[in-house]
Amino acid sequence: MSDVSNLEKLNEARVKTGAIVAQAVVKALQAKGYEAVFAATKEDALAEVLKLIPEGASVGVPGTVTIREIGAMEKLAERGCTIYEHWSPNIKPEDRMQILENENRADYFLTSANAVTRDGKILNIDGNGNRVSGMAWGRNTLIFVIGVNKVVADLEAGFQRVHAATLPNALRLSGNPPCAQTGYCVDCDSPARICRALLILERAVSGRKTHVIMVGENLGY
Numbered sequence: 156m157s158d159v160s161n162l163e164k165l166n167e168a169r170v171k172t173g174a175i176v177a178q179a180v181v182k183a184l185q186a187k188g189y190e191a192v193f194a195a196t197k198e199d200a201l202a203e204v205l206k207l208i209p210e211g212a213s214v215g216v217p218g219t220v221t222i223r224e225i226g227a228m229e230k231l232a233e234r235g236c237t238i239y240e241h242w243s244p245n246i247k248p249e250d251r252m253q254i255l256e257n258e259n260r261a262d263y264f265l266t267s268a269n270a271v272t273r274d275g276k277i278l279n280i281d282g283n284g285n286r287v288s289g290m291a292w293g294r295n296t297l298i299f300v301i302g303v304n305k306v307v308a309d310l311e312a313g314f315q316r317v318h319a320a321t322l323p324n325a326l327r328l329s330g331n332p333p334c335a336q337t338g339y340c341v342d343c344d345s346p347a348r349i350c351r352a353l354l355i356l357e358r359a360v361s362g363r364k365t366h367v368i369m370v371g372e373n374l375g376y
């Protein structure tokens with residue numbers, strides 16, 4: 156068998172594995188009260204997001220790579236949505252707090268997660284607490300888009316993953332916590348510590364519609 160067909164087979168196996176894992180999590184999430192669907196690719200994930208958010212709606216997007224990776228920011232802007240995002244390079248420092256508040260109060264809060272367990276528990280860790288507060292409560296609709304790379308066996312593996320996911324942020328932000336040097340979490344006491352608020356959603360919260368789009372591809376970190 157040629158190297159090319161070997162690679163094709165490996166790729167097929169990877170796609171199938173991603174689909175099997177993500178679809179199993181969809182079932183677990185549905186059992187916990189989420190409106191959960193499977194999307195095979197990031198393009199399919201974007202199509203699912205656009206089914207949920209009507210033209211002209213306001214959308215809050217906190218710090219998330221996944222939502223940007225699927226191309227949602229550009230598509231939502233094209234459809235006349237008002238997007239609130241504190242990662243925008245155009246935000247003046249004096250406007251930052253208001254933008255964070257607008258993100259959480261928009262019609263839709265569109266985000267990803269740091270980890271999701273096989274049995275459907277969603278974990279997130281935060282420095283400011285804005286992202287986890289927008290997930291914990293809101294009068295708006297909450298939408299998660301989660302790549303299959305975020306799936307973990309259980310809460311213990313989830314705790315490890317949420318700290319590991321902090322490393323790219325530690326490198327990106329100027330605070331320089333210890334993990335930016337070690338490459339792994341040392342449960343630091345540094346003033347630059349990013350990990351300050353941990354949210355575990357055990358089930359969909361009461362009184363709010365929450366959608367989860369589980370994607371068969373790797374997204375975010």
Ligand code: SF4
Nearest residue numbers: 334340341343349350
């Ligand atoms: S070293 Fe500190 S900032 Fe880095 S992952 Fe651990 S607790 Fe978070």
